[in-house]
Amino acid sequence: MDAIEKELDKLTNGGANLSKSIKDIDKCLEILMNARTTIEQDPTTTVPTLQALESQLKSGFQLANDNLKGLHGGITKYGKALDKKFKHSTNENAFGALANRQPLINRAIQMHLLREGNFEIADMFAKEAGLVEDVPSVLDIEFRELFSIQESLRRKELKPAIEWAEKRRDQLESRATNLEFELHRLQYMILLFQGTPDDVPNALAYAKAQFGPFQKKYLAEISQLAGCVVWREKLAISPYAALIQDESSWQSTIDLFTTEFCALLRLSAESPLYVATTAGAIALPTFNKMATIMKAKKTEWTSQNELPVEVPLPDKFKYHSIFVCPVSKEQTTDSNPPMMxxxxHVLAKDTVQKLARGTGSRYKCPYCPADSLPKDAREIYL
Ligand SMILES: [Zn+2]
Known part of the structure; x- marks a missing residue:
């Protein structure tokens, strides 16, 4: 039985105690009334009779009091149980909600492990968490490919990445990425600086064979690459010094490859689990402070889809533009979108309606002399 029900049950029994106490008090009153009548009728009533009355009364009150003590205790316990239950159920709801999301969390963990190249751990995790085909096996294969290409890029082997990109040229083209050209450019630079007598002819042969499809879009870059042949010996002090590949530029190529690979799978380049936990860790002190303030001021967090405080996150964690209505100072939402x-000028939908006094009549723009009808406002998407 639930603690609160138990206490309520006891309290109902306490209710029986209460009626007993009432009866006891009634009895006491009856004794007093009788005593009064007795004294009125016979003013010479002896002390022993009065003493007997007194002891009758005393025991009556004692009984009533004892019964009330039980009732009082019951009420206190019930109150405490309610407090405990209230607190407990808040957590329970939170954990309940978490339990509902468990499959999603498991999936996120599995995906994270795959993204990190921890394939065996991912398999083990899937088995132990009882995930059956939660992450489609095709994704598993894709991530294995991503990881192996990343590994070869770290070893400065470009061939697997170039082959991957070549096969997906159209898709990459539609994303307006320079990944494929970037990989060929790197390969050209590697050939040019291999330190063999054939470096220049090898690099030029490579350029001739591969740069053709990119002429239109990357002519300036191709010219630079051709020009740097002349400066090969003194590239660092040449106008082409920026073309020198160091470790950080290799890393940015690996990052670019990862981003494009994930984008074609319609996934973000960063693991969502990593982003969520990192952003959560950054936000935690703010939430903690907020909880303390809310407790001290006895206020509740009432906003539905919005945090009541700003959480400063690094720029790389900012994915969506937001629009704050310059009139109402409110952030726009799906139900209150920005309207041009x-x-x-752009205002929130609610502001436009307020300006038109909800009647659809003409209103004046708060920022310029123009006036217009609410129906002419158009929703914009940021
Ligand atoms: Zn205007």
Whole structure:
């Protein structure tokens, strides 16, 4: 039985105690009334009779009091049980919600392990968490490919990455990425600086064979690459010094490859689990402070889809533009989207409606002399 129900049950029994106490008090009153009548009728009532009355009364009160003590204790315990239950159920709800999301969390963990190249651990995790085909096996294969290409890029072997990109040229083209050209450019630079007597002819042969499809878009870059042949011996002090590959530029190529690879799988380049836990860790002190303040001020967090405080996150964790209405100072939402009015100024939908006094009548833009009708405002997507 639930603690609160137990206490409530006891309290109901306490209710029986209460009626007993009432009866006891009634009895006491009856004794007093009788005593009064007795004294009135016979003013010479002897002390022993009065003493007997007194002891009757005393025991009556004692009984009533004892019964009330039980009732009082019951009420206190019930209150405490309620407090405990209330606190407990908040957590329970939170954990309940967490339990509902467990499959999603498991999936996120499995995906994270795959992204990190921990394939065996991912398999083990899937088995132990009872995940059956939660992450499609095709993704597993894709991530294995990603990881092996990343590894070869770290060894400065470009061939697997170039082959991957060549096969997906159209898709990459539609994403307007320079990944494939970037890989060929790197390969060209490697050939040019291998330190053999054939470096220049090898690099030029490579350029001739591979740069053709990129002429239109990357002519300036190709010219630079051709020009740096002349400066090969003194590249560091040449106008082409920026073309020198160091470790950080290799890393940015690996990052670019990862981003494009994940994008074609319609996934973010960063593991969502990593981003969520890191952002959560950054936000935790703010939340903690907020909870303390809310407790001290006895206030509740009422906003639905919005945090009541700003959480400063690094720029790389900012994915969506936000729009704050310059009039209402409120951040726009799905139900209150930003609207562009004919003069070009942008306000929140609610503000437009307020300006038009909800009647659809003409209103004046708060920022310029133009006036317009609410129906002419157009929703914009940031
Ligand atoms: Zn305007």
């Amino acid at each position: 009015i004919p003069c070009g």
